[in-house]
Amino acid sequence: MKNLKFIFMSFMALTLFSCSEETMKQNDEISLTKNTVSTKKIAAEDCSTPALIGPADTSYNCFGLAFSLSETEEKKPMDNAEIYQAYIATGIFKEDNSNKATKVLYWNNLTDYQTGNYTAIDHAAIITDSGNTTVYSKQGLNALYKNCIGYYYLNTTKSYYRTYSLNVDLNKPVTAPIRGEVFSVSLQHDAHSLGVQYSWVYDTDNLQLISNDGITLTLKVKDNAVAKSYSITLNAKHQAGVVINGLSFPKTVTSSYSFVLASNTPPALTASFTGSSYVTKASMGSWSATVSGGATPYQQYSWWIKRHEDPVSSYIQIGTGNPLYLFTRTSVKSTYYDLYFRVIDANNQSYSTTPQIIQSTGVLELFDM
Numbered sequence: 001m002k003n004l005k006f007i008f009m010s011f012m013a014l015t016l017f018s019c020s021e022e023t024m025k026q027n028d029e030i031s032l033t034k035n036t037v038s039t040k041k042i043a044a045e046d047c048s049t050p051a052l053i054g055p056a057d058t059s060y061n062c063f064g065l066a067f068s069l070s071e072t073e074e075k076k077p078m079d080n081a082e083i084y085q086a087y088i089a090t091g092i093f094k095e096d097n098s099n100k101a102t103k104v105l106y107w108n109n110l111t112d113y114q115t116g117n118y119t120a121i122d123h124a125a126i127i128t129d130s131g132n133t134t135v136y137s138k139q140g141l142n143a144l145y146k147n148c149i150g151y152y153y154l155n156t157t158k159s160y161y162r163t164y165s166l167n168v169d170l171n172k173p174v175t176a177p178i179r180g181e182v183f184s185v186s187l188q189h190d191a192h193s194l195g196v197q198y199s200w201v202y203d204t205d206n207l208q209l210i211s212n213d214g215i216t217l218t219l220k221v222k223d224n225a226v227a228k229s230y231s232i233t234l235n236a237k238h239q240a241g242v243v244i245n246g247l248s249f250p251k252t253v254t255s256s257y258s259f260v261l262a263s264n265t266p267p268a269l270t271a272s273f274t275g276s277s278y279v280t281k282a283s284m285g286s287w288s289a290t291v292s293g294g295a296t297p298y299q300q301y302s303w304w305i306k307r308h309e310d311p312v313s314s315y316i317q318i319g320t321g322n323p324l325y326l327f328t329r330t331s332v333k334s335t336y337y338d339l340y341f342r343v344i345d346a347n348n349q350s351y352s353t354t355p356q357i358i359q360s361t362g363v364l365e366l367f368d369m
Helices: 002-017 062-072 080-088 110-115
Strands: 051-054 093-095 103-107 121-127 134-138 144-148 160-166 182-187 197-201 207-212 216-221 229-238 251-260 270-275 285-292 300-307 316-320 324-328 335-344 350-352 356-360 364-366
Touching: 062 080, 062 103, 062 121, 062 134, 080 121, 103 110, 110 160, 160 251, 182 229, 216 229, 270 335, 270 350, 285 300, 285 335, 316 324, 316 364, 324 356
Parallel strands: none
Antiparallel strands: 051 144, 093 160, 103 121, 103 160, 121 134, 134 144, 182 216, 197 229, 207 216, 229 251, 270 285, 285 324, 300 316, 300 335, 324 364, 335 350, 335 356
């Protein structure tokens, strides 16, 4: 009978003091703060007196508090392997030391902490403030406490822990969308099973909704979209479950995809040309034009000429295409011409160059190559 009583008392002690319901290894290591961004020790804060928030409740433990009750309001016991495989290994939560963090996982062994051995995770808590200093912590299947993040009831002299935030990393387009293009932005890790509330925010005036299933947002850039910078933002609200007495500690984390839509107004159409300044019977003249800006493809190249000595004469088109070749059959006397180039783009906009003076020993004629 005495042996039976001893076994019963041992079982009760384990239930009272171990969140993971595993036998914890206690040793004589001195308190140590590891010099990495993953470890945080609140040296100036007295964490030795946690505040009782709620009575013993055997329907859930610390892992159930962190990954079930605080998210879905379901009370249930969970173990370290279960929460690690479901929420950490899958990437739903990622290590994060910013004020986005909501979960804390504790190790009681430095070596296991450093190697990230999940089987040695023996405690969990939820962060309840924006400064990552205060947590709600379930002591096994017993009472619920409020304490500072560095306090660990299984061993108050040392704790090694990492903080985690909901992962809202996005899959994004490789290149910036253009007008008329359909593109998608999607969440990499879906946490709908935890009751996470997702919402997308975007410019509805310039971006047309094609589909939205909460995880993937598909949009089309409108044909008349304004040239500017655009941002598509995902908001994810979680840890909104009531923990006790109407208390919840929701947090909204965000992630964005931004791109710049270029102006739909092409650069101004412009052109220039270079070539011969003197044409003789023995030497043909040639001219080549360079065009830029405007809307491509360019529709027409043309060359226009008139006698320079006759101010009232009109320009006539002497050739099309690019380049232009002209020759003369005589070597009688010097004759001067004004020559310019004209281009028309895809929007029917035209540009004419400044005329250049060409000297010739006779009448200029088109040489058709």
